[in-house]
Amino acid sequence: MRIRFQPYGVRAEAEAGATILQVAQQAGVEIEAVCGGRGTCGKCRVIARGPLGPMTEREQDALSPTEVEQGYRLACQAVALGDVDVVIPEESRLSRVSILSAGASEEIELDPWVRRIPLRLSAATLEDQLPDLENVQRAAEATLGHRLVLTLGALQQLPSALRQDGGQLTLIQVDDEVVMAHAGAGPERLLGVAFDIGTTTIVGYLLDLETGEQLAVSSRLNPQTRYGDDVVSRIAHAGTPEGLRALQQAVLGAMQAIIAADTAEIGAAPRDVLAVVAVGNTTMHHLLLGIxxxxxxxxxYVPVATPALRLRACELPLDVYPDAAIWLLPNIAGWVGADTVGVILSSRLYQQDELGLAIDIGTNGEMALGSRERLLTCSTAAGPAFEGAQISCGMRAADGAIDRVEIDHDVHWHTIGEAQPRGVCGSGLVDLVAGMLKSGVLHPSGRIEAPETLIEAGRPKLARRIVGEGRSRQLLLVEPNDGAGGRGLTITQRDVRELQLAKGAIRAGIEILLRELGASADDVRVVYLAGAFGNYISPESALTIGLMPSLPNARLVPIGNAAGTGARMALLSRAELENATRILEHVRYLELSGRPDFQAHFAEAMLF
Ligand code: FES
Structure with missing residues (x-):
């Protein structure tokens, strides 16, 4: 059985019983699969023609009668029974994502853990038949006051390095090991890459380890998204050895592609990279390591390991310098990972006298509250709504996503890339709901008001946008004529409820952190907004929907991709690498699930 995927012109062989989505994934054809193929998100719509298995119940729920007539199927449900032609419509294609790579730059002192050791050795003679290594050790003792540890790779390079330039050579030390012996002054630059491995996107920063200069940055959609958008679907997929291997290969492949792109930009090669530091949530950490x-x-919810880990590149394997060091910053708990350590490190929350709150909303919502005295952290599974999952018209922050909304007498929106709207991303959703609240479209309980109520309130244009009754009431956001592919966009009552759940969980988390620390909202002096929150979501809209309590004495500081900034700091400085480890000793993790006070706060925080 052959399946042809358009518009890519890719043909793939299908095994009996395989779904269109499985065949596409094996052939490297990307189709949106937010729920990981469980048939619940309805995002993997394709037009399929040819002999196919019967429609499943999930498809009947997700597809409208018109779509069924047009030949739409859910790729994760439809099984090919013979040769099939599949057209992947634009809205189901994985597109380039708008990525947070411009994190706040933090002033740090360079304290490199990759460095050059220049040595001048005298040549051995018949009278003094000094072995090469002993020659190095004598010179090291004389200049550094101690002997060195050389890897096998460095030892293999030593004889030619020592004889090429009249005994003038440079050793490259990574951590406590000499990993390279080079004639003369050594390589032009010592390179390292800091990675922020997000559930959705992976960003890699190429740095000059001696000057701290950022030489290149690039990013990729985390290819694991083809197995599901959220960490829970990935964990489910990793339940078999093959699944786990596929997820590990996917993340390693993306890291390798980023290293290749970054080094090519400066005319270097991946093999020139001597050090890597990576942060990510605990699931990303485990999947990268094949755990x-x-x-x-x-x-x-226990993780397999929390401490910082140091590996050799060849152990992963990552195709950089074979003896390059790969440092993974520590995880705090099963649901608060090294990315949060990166946020705490770069915000300096753990060193401050004043009480600070850091909020990082990515696929999950993580929060840390405290100061140099005490630091508490927690996590809520709140993120997917802010990344477009579980919302009927939700999508990631990519071209065509509505990212800003304003509501006055009518609804106004803006899309990323000025493209025709294809969906709404997190920042657009928060703006939208904030606008609905302020304009009276939404009752504080979260109910979409009836058109009559809006007409009475003197808002006829908004009233005309309300369709449906009761629980199926919707607000028409984009008219079909204006939407990509002639599809209108609506926000449903259910979507509003999803956002209420997400924001309620984050708000409840903040309230519990405050309570556990014995502090009140008035005591908080600074709020660091990281991730999508810091860069895209409007703080004003976030306050309007009650995502955060009002913190009257706090200044709001957007810190961009703070997790990535933390990784860069640890790459450039041994002291910061050690600080990251110290954070693990300083911070206490609060597990929110099963806490009765969380349920109480959550129920209250759901209201607007
Ligand atoms: S419904 Fe098919 S991937 Fe979600």
Whole structure:
């Protein structure tokens, strides 16, 4: 059986019983699969022609009668029974994502843990038949006051390096090991890459380790998204050895592509990279290492390992300098990972006298509250709504996503890339709901008001946008004529409820952190907004919907991709690398699930 995927012109062989989505994934054809192929998100719509298995119940729920007539199927449900032609419509294609790579730059002192050791050695003679290594050790003792540890790779390079330039050579030390012996002054630049491995996107920063200069930055959609948008679907997929291997290969492949792109930009090669520091949530950490993450998804949600880990590149394997050091910053708990350590490190929350709150909203919502005295952290599974999952018209922040909304007498929106609207991303959703609240379209309980109520309030244009009754009431955001592919966009009552759940969880998390620390909202002096929150979501809209309590004495500081900034700091400085480890000792993790006070706060925080 052959399946042809258009518009890519890719042909793939299908095994009996395989779904269109599985065949596409094996052939490297990207189709949106937000729920990881469970048939719940309805985002993998394709037009399929040819012999196919019967429509499943999930497809009947997700597809309208017109779509069924047009030949639409859900790729994760439809099974090919013979040769099939598949057209992937624009809205189901994975597109380039708008990525947070411009994190706040933090002033740090360079304290490199990759460095050059220049040595001048005298040549051995018949009278003094000094072995090469002993020659190096004598010179090291004389200049550095101690002997050195050389890797096998460095030892293999030593004889030619020592004889090429009249005994003038440079050793490159990474951590406590000499990993390279080079004639003369050594390589032109010592390079390292800092990675922020997000559930959705991976960003890699190429740095000059001696000057701290950022030489290149690039990013990729995390290819694991083809197995599901959220960490829970990935963990489920990693339940078999093949699944785990596929997820590990996917992240390693993207890291390798980023390293290749970054080094090519400056005329260098991946093999010139001597050090890597990576941060990510605990699931990303486990998947990168090929460690089964199943326990993370089951109570009591324990990770396999939390301390910072140092590996050699060849162990992963990552195709950089074979003896390059790969440092993974520590995880705090199963649901608060090294990315949060990166946020705490770069915001300096752990060193401050005043009480600070850091909020990082990505696929999950993580929060840390405290100061140099005490620091508490927690996590809520709140993120997917802010990244477009679980919202009927939701999508990631990519071209065509509505990212800003204003509501006065009518609805006004803006899309990323000025493209025709295809969906709404997190920042657009928060603006939209804030606008609906302020304009009276939304009752504080979260109910979309009836058109009559809006007419009475003197808002006829908004009243005309309300369709449906009761629980199926919707606000028409984009008219079909204006939408990509002639599809209108609506926000449903259910979408509003999803956002209420997400914001309620984050708000409840903040309230519990305050309570556990014995502090009040008035005591908070600074709020660091990281991730999508810091860069895209409007703080004013976030306050309007009650995502955060009002913190009257706090200044709001957007810190961009703070997790990535933390990784860069640790790459450039041994002291910062050690600080990251110290944070792990300083911070206490609060598990929110199962806490009765969380349920109480959550129920209250759901209201607008
Ligand atoms: S419905 Fe098919 S991937 Fe979600």
């Amino acid at each position: 089964d993450p199943t326990a993370l998804a089951q109570a009591p």
